[in-house]
Amino acid sequence: MSRRGELLEFAVLGLLHESPMHGYELRKRLNTALGAFRALSYGSLYPCLRDLLGKGWIFEASGGGSDVLSGSRRARIVYELTADGKERFQDMAESAGPTSWDDEEFDVHFAFFARTKSEVRLRILEGRRSRLEERLANIRTASARNRERMDLYTAALQRHGEESAEREVRWLEELISAERRGIAVPLTTNPPA
Numbered sequence: 001m002s003r004r005g006e007l008l009e010f011a012v013l014g015l016l017h018e019s020p021m022h023g024y025e026l027r028k029r030l031n032t033a034l035g036a037f038r039a040l041s042y043g044s045l046y047p048c049l050r051d052l053l054g055k056g057w058i059f060e061a062s063g064g065g066s067d068v069l070s071g072s073r074r075a076r077i078v079y080e081l082t083a084d085g086k087e088r089f090q091d092m093a094e095s096a097g098p099t100s101w102d103d104e105e106f107d108v109h110f111a112f113f114a115r116t117k118s119e120v121r122l123r124i125l126e127g128r129r130s131r132l133e134e135r136l137a138n139i140r141t142a143s144a145r146n147r148e149r150m151d152l153y154t155a156a157l158q159r160h161g162e163e164s165a166e167r168e169v170r171w172l173e174e175l176i177s178a179e180r181r182g183i184a185v186p187l188t189t190n191p192p193a
Contacts, residue, residue: 014089059082126176
């Protein structure tokens with residue numbers, strides 16, 4: 001399975017861990033709440049759901065109402081997590097490694113931090129901070145090396161990238177500090193823009 005496929009599987013299991021949902025609602029939540037899936041199609045979602053059904057991690061239940069997409073009167077299928085699905089989600093959350101520090105994967109893992117053990121949250125936050133500090137160093141090096149050859153727009157874009165990375169590093173440092181003190185998320189912390 002591809003990394004993106006595994007990430008989709010993790011996200012679907014995580015959303016169903018919160019509550020049962022039908023396909024339309026799942027897609028909507030994946031598109032709006034989890035940045036990695038802003039362009040997710042039903043052609044990607046339903047094969048994932050079939051795979052999760054086949055593995056016994058979710059099951060189908062009749063949800064009542066009508067099918068929004070087709071306009072038919074047949075009952076919508078609602079997907080629910082099984083006990084094995086909850087266990088699989090927890091295993092995936094706990095085994096988060098270096099790929100969870102990348103842009104899209106970090107967002108998805110962060111969205112489910114409430115269901116993730118503290119030591120795993122801390123590992124992901126510290127890994128993400130390290131990844132961003134590397135990115136920041138590369139941006140600064142490139143900026144210093146190419147400063148004379150950059151036009152105003154390229155320089156502004158590079159400055160924006162540097163400021164965004166600096167902002168996110170500060171945000172991560174606040175989260176790491178709060179996590180070490182045993183505070184879930186500090187109330188004054190705002191995610192970077």
